[in-house]
Amino acid sequence: MSHKPSWLIFGANVLDIDGFKEVDFIVQDDQIVQVGKMSLFNQTLVEVSTKIDATGCIVFPGLVDPHTHLRVPGGEEAETFISGTKAGAAGGYCALLAMPNTEPAVDLPARVLWLKQMTQELPIDVLSSAAITKNRAGEELVPFASLKDVGVKVFTDDGQGVQNPRLMLRALQYSNELNLLLAQHCETEELFNGGIMNEGSVSERLGISSIPAAAEETMVARDIELARSVGAPIHFLHLSTTRSADLVARAKRDGLKVTAEVTPHHLYLDDSRLEGFDARYKVNPPLRTKQDVAWLWEHLSDGTFDVIGTDHAPHPSWKKDTTLDQAAFGMLGLQHALVVLFTGAKIAQSYGIAPNCLPPGIDVTIDNLNSPAEEKGLLRWLWLIVSMMSWKPSRLIGYPTGSSGSLQTGSFATFVIFDPKAFTQATYAKLYSKATNSPYIGETFNGEVRDLFVKGRHLVKNGRVIEEKNWC
Amino acid sequence: MNPDSRSYLRASGLLTTAQLDYEDLNDLISKAIHAKEFGATENLLAGTELAMMFLESSTRTKVSFEVALSRLGAKSVNFDAQSSSFSKGETLKDTVATIGSYGFDGLIVRSAAVGAPDLIHNWTGLPVINAGDGAHQHPTQALLDLMTLVEYFGSIENLASLRVGLVGDVVHSRVARSLIDVLLKVGATVVLIGPATLLPMVSWEEKVERSNDFDKVLSNLDVAYMLRLQQERISEGLLPSNSEYVLRYSMTKERFARLKDSAVMMHPGPVHPGMEIASHITESTQSLIRTQTTNSVFVRMAVLAEIFRKGESLVA
The missing domain is CATH 3.40.50.1370 (Aspartate/ornithine carbamoyltransferase)
Structure with missing residues (x-):
């Protein structure tokens, strides 16, 4: 009989890759050791030291962010490994893919190894991506094979796109042979042209220099054709416009290995937020129109998008608390991503948009919730959102110990306890990021990331990060 | 108030x-x-x-x-x-x-x-x-333009029957944005006149008329409000050349002669002589530029x- 600390989680509905099931489970060390009905557990095998009542909650695999700007090295004024991973944990994340646009950029194996060494003691995993071009200058390729040898799978010049089409073509050819993934930040610089916000009726009324949707769409279209010619996969980061999503949908119908990311903020905020000149809403790609937001939900519904990435982009206050033309692009995302989307799904549902791409056999009938039809619809949305924030990004970025999407005996005890009936108030005081540039401050969202366990460690309790023993 | x-x-x-x-x-x-x-x-x-x-x-x-x-x-x-x-x-x-x-x-x-x-x-x-x-x-500019129009046309009520053309670089103009708002509030009809590259694409489209052909709409205007044109517009690729702008949108002597007798011309200043307005007509009695200042x-x-x-x- 074991005397190690162990946990019994009971009363919850478990959401995983197979659907929903009403089960209790026991956690010991870093694993789930028994799953089933609490009354039938073999108590002689494991002595439960703590019981957690999760009645009314949904338990699902830990989230994986395929797009985090952790800012280290070079941007420690805005975020540190500790503050960034705490913000991630508070949002339900067990792993973050750090973007390489640091100072210096991650473009050499030594920088990847340094990052690995600096983050290995943290309670959630920090994975490294690398640039496509040296110093993200868009001129010469990085040593893809050497970077692969130190574990890098995803390559991106994120923050800007690879402008030169010939160089992008070569990058696709070279990396495809090594089974690597190129992730493009789609933006044609000459069309971007120093713009501040989305080009549309709001920018024209305010007289603010603007970024046309075509700045993004022209590069999406270009790279689809480059990838087609090579037969290589291509991943598009943070797509924000109606036409970008349409182009990806069509490429998928053509059978190309195209994948696409969408962010919580492009699914929740629109360009009218800029009317008060508040630079917290300045982000790149820019917040688009209300019509774009609705259309992005349609493309979530039909399966065009594969993953949800936060594009968490902390900045020190002096870079945001200024006029729109001077302010930096980017907003915080990790801590509130899930509740923003859960709230957004409710809005999408009210417009009659329902998730239509759930695999057959996903059973979202939850008897003990006794829920009306719209709540069942919302649970179907939650399943889709969680899949795009957990096992799908885990697979896409090649997270080695990542979530398979299953919560069963023998799985890592990495899971979120989500309370769909609770509310999350976004306030400055509760932010874990070192930076404060959250666009969500002052708003209340549906749902709460109540608890987070990562490999058996209890990192979040009642919505607050347990800092002792975990981050010291 | x-x-x-x-x-x-x-x-x-x-x-x-x-x-x-x-x-x-x-x-x-x-x-x-x-x-x-x-x-x-x-x-x-x-x-x-x-x-x-x-x-x-x-x-x-x-x-x-x-x-x-x-x-x-x-x-x-x-x-x-x-x-x-x-x-x-x-x-x-x-x-x-x-x-x-x-x-x-x-x-x-x-x-x-x-x-x-x-x-x-x-x-x-x-x-x-x-x-x-x-x-x-630029709200005080719009107010001084409105004051100038009220003085000239006799009352604020009289402005409701006016057709006011804003000519040139509307999209980069704070004067235009303030003035359009004020003109619509007093009931005037606003016509934005300029090449497609210098007109807004989407906003105000329900309330505001637009034209790329100054010569065609000129004789129906009660006010021709000429906007300032900056030289950067050519290097930015928004216009081919100064002479092509003058050809299509400048208030030349010939166009000035085709204005209605009751119509007036305005400009927020500073005037770029020979570009927006031919230099010798700014002092005409149909020009309100001095009154504006x-x-x-x-x-x-x-x-x-x-x-x-x-x-x-x-x-x-």
Whole structure:
């Protein structure tokens, strides 16, 4: 009989890759050791030291962010490994893919190894991506094979796109042979042209220099054709416009290995937020129109998008608390991503948009919730959102110990306890990021990331990060 | 003036024409015209001290505000952007906090940054008069243009039957954005005239007409308001050349002759001779350009008085 600390989680509905099931489970060390009905557990095998009542909650695999700007090295004024991973944990994340646009950029194996060494003691995993071009200058390729040898799978010049089409073509050819993934930040610089916000009726009324949707769409279209010619996969980061999503949908119908990311903020905020000149809403790609937001939900519904990435982009206050033309692009995302989307799904549902791409056999009938039809619809949305924030990004970025999407005996005890009936108030005081540039401050969202366990460690309790023993 | 508008004006200043309704416009313009004809209450703003923050160069607007302040007995202190601590790397917010700590009653702000006057008001809590922010707004310019039109056409009610053409670089013009708002409020018909690259693509499309052909719409206009054209528009690829602009959109002698006899021409200044307007016609009786500059002082007096007066009104 074991005397190690162990946990019994009971009363919850478990959401995983197979659907929903009403089960209790026991956690010991870093694993789930028994799953089933609490009354039938073999108590002689494991002595439960703590019981957690999760009645009314949904338990699902830990989230994986395929797009985090952790800012280290070079941007420690805005975020540190500790503050960034705490913000991630508070949002339900067990792993973050750090973007390489640091100072210096991650473009050499030594920088990847340094990052690995600096983050290995943290309670959630920090994975490294690398640039496509040296110093993200868009001129010469990085040593893809050497970077692969130190574990890098995803390559991106994120923050800007690879402008030169010939160089992008070569990058696709070279990396495809090594089974690597190129992730493009789609933006044609000459069309971007120093713009501040989305080009549309709001920018024209305010007289603010603007970024046309075509700045993004022209590069999406270009790279689809480059990838087609090579037969290589291509991943598009943070797509924000109606036409970008349409182009990806069509490429998928053509059978190309195209994948696409969408962010919580492009699914929740629109360009009218800029009317008060508040630079917290300045982000790149820019917040688009209300019509774009609705259309992005349609493309979530039909399966065009594969993953949800936060594009968490902390900045020190002096870079945001200024006029729109001077302010930096980017907003915080990790801590509130899930509740923003859960709230957004409710809005999408009210417009009659329902998730239509759930695999057959996903059973979202939850008897003990006794829920009306719209709540069942919302649970179907939650399943889709969680899949795009957990096992799908885990697979896409090649997270080695990542979530398979299953919560069963023998799985890592990495899971979120989500309370769909609770509310999350976004306030400055509760932010874990070192930076404060959250666009969500002052708003209340549906749902709460109540608890987070990562490999058996209890990192979040009642919505607050347990800092002792975990981050010291 | 609408009481809500007045209390907003006194707390926030004049940030945008959007905060003024028809009644407010009528009241401000009537007071400005009255002050022009009969003089203003002396020393109405004695003891008032304002900071002039001109972060972008200006001659006429700045001088006109200074004259208006001086006529009302108020004092102003100039904050010069060139010699400021910006050049030492201080942020705008810190600079503004410093200026705010000196106890001014309000600020007059010009900036190339859209929204700077709103942010400066938020940061200081003081009333701010927007003297032009980027391509967004220049509310006192719209008011002085409105005053000029009311004087010429006899009353604010008469403006409802006018067709006003705004000609040239509408999309980069804060004058156009403020003036369109004001003209629509008084019921005028607005026609935006220029090449597709210099006209807005989507906004105002329901209420505002647009044309790429000045020669075609010219003879139906009551007012031809010529906008300033900046040389950068050619290097930015928005226009092929100066001569092609002149060919299609300049107020040449020939086009001026085709205006209705009752029609007038305006320009916010400074005029770029030979580009927007042929040089010898600015002094014509059908040109209101000189009246616009004269009226700028009286309109600014009316605005300043409404925001900062303690008791008495600008006019008896």
